[in-house]
Amino acid sequence: MAKITYVSHDGTERTVEAKNGESVMEAAIKNSIPGIDADCGGACACATCHVYVDEAFLDKAGTQEEMEKSMLDFAENVRPNSRLSCQIKVSDALDGLRVSTPESQH
Amino acid sequence: MDLSGAKRIVIVGAGQAAAQAVQSLRQGGYAGELTIVGDETALPYQRPPLSKAYMKGEMAEERLYFRPAAWYEDNKIDVMLGSRVTSLDRAARIVHIEHGAELPYDALILATGSRPRKLPCQGADLTGVHDLRTLSDVERIRPQMVEGRRMVIIGAGYIGLEAAAVARTMGLDVTVLEMAPRVLARVTSPVMSEFYAAEHTAKGVKILTSTALSHLEGKDGQISAAVLADGTQLPADIVLVGIGILPNEELAKEAGIACSNGILTDRDGRTSDPHVFAAGDCASRPLVHYGRTGRLESVHNAIEQGKLVAAAILGQPRPAEDCPWFWSDQYDLKLQIAGLSTDYDTIVVRGDPETRKFAAFYIRNGTLIAVDAVNSPPEFLASKKLIMTGAKIAPEVLSDTSIPMKDIAAKAAA
Secondary structure (H helix, E strand, O other): OEEEEEEOOOOOEEEEEEOOOOEHHHHHHHOOOOOOOOOOOOOOOOOOOEEEEOHHHOOOOOOOOHHHHHHHOOOOOOOOOEEEHHHOEOOHHHOOEEEEOOOOOO | OOOOOOOEEEEEOOOHHHHHHHHHHHHOOOOOEEEEEOOOOOOOEOOHHHHOHHHHOOOOHHHHEOOOHHHHHHOOOEEEOOOOEEEEEOOOOEEEEHHHOEEEOOEEEEOOOEEEOOOOOOOOOOEOEEEOOOHHHHHHHHHHOOOOOEEEEEOOOHHHHHHHHHHHHOOOEEEEEOOOOOOOOOOOOHHHHHHHHHHHHHOOOEEEOOOOEEEEEEEOOEEEEEEEOOOOEEEOOEEEEOOOEEEOOHHHHHOOOOEOOOEEOOOOOEOOOOOEEEOOOOEEEEEOOOOEEEOOOOHHHHHHHHHHHHHHHHOOOOOOOOOOEEEEEEOOEEEEEEEOOOOOOEEEEEOOHHHOOEEEEEEEOOEEEEEEEEOOHHHHHHHHHHHHOOOEOOHHHHOOOOOOHHHHHHHHHO
16 A cells, blocks of 8 residues: 555645556546546557646656657656656555656647 | 436446446446346456457456456446346336346447457357357357467458457468458458458468358267368358347337437437437447448447447537547557548558568558558557648648658647
């Protein structure tokens, strides 16, 4: 289990409990967090679950695989802490994670 | 017609388009009654993994569902599962459900989806012969996917080939039958067909193209063989049928709503009855980037039409219409498709298929209309945008892998 806080573009914060093994994207969708579309459902096919990961958690969130890297390269407003949330697996180590969502996923 | 005062919205169908429509309606501020009526017994779930990760056993069932049951309760959405709608009374605006239930509506969304085309031959109803469309189909198929068993797949479309990849990975003996001279003939170019046929063959799948099925044979009601038109017997323990889908348009048709290979809609998803909308596989819609009408069988289409319909009912601005896109996972190959390649006059291949990382661009009259990108997200994502702007790009630029896609896209946009 991990508590994850999603910060939307307008600064609204919501904290949810995420289960180990699910993705940061899935936890968002199940809790109706706005700002994450995840059209493909987590297949790393659409790049519509872009988030910015709190710097303190960047290492714990794991490394980007080639596929994710090249998908992100085409997302809008990419920053060094950009990730696709479908590729971040929840674990106890991510307890307290904060991610923020971009203004638009398209 | 202004429906923004609607107090009762009914959605027939409980797939991806329905799931998106209820979410967009609630997100858009709709506070009235909202009911989903579906004939399957499961809450709305994702279908793509059924022939991919879920079939392989790499994804728990729980992860297929768009939302947990509590979400529907929290959002005051009444979900009637296992319920079949029998007819529509458009004059009285009532949906009739089997066993006599009735649901009145101010706005109705038909998200009835599609159904697998049935094999038109003897033996199609034998035990061990399966469609691959619903969660319950996969529940029946999976226990039979045991190493060494013989699986015959009828139809080399995306569903058939994805299932072949899963079955082969699980150690089954797999044969794919295809009537056309090449795999994926209906949906893509010879370049892609050749690549995927070679991949499957290398993995040990037997692919028989230009091959017609005569009938299926069984023993004690259980499938035992597929018999080809030339008399060849292919022993089979399990048969999967993937020969296309048909839109579930009958409900609309019988109610007098205009249909033509799908329920006809305008850009907002509105049918010939201003109180009735259609979304997803069942709908035939204007394809704004292509200047024609068509039916799309895809996640993108279900999501987009779900959003369009919700906005139209609420009287909100029309959401942007994206370039159609699709994906297919086979083995470790991720195919991402943007656009519709029908009617292309030129193909440009970028990269070497031998490296299993390449893209085929489709051009008509100098304009980029589609791309098939294998393990190549930049080619896919750049093309998605370029197709929407009607970009004209020289073939020799597209095929030059020394120029990054990002630069090609930036130049075309300038």
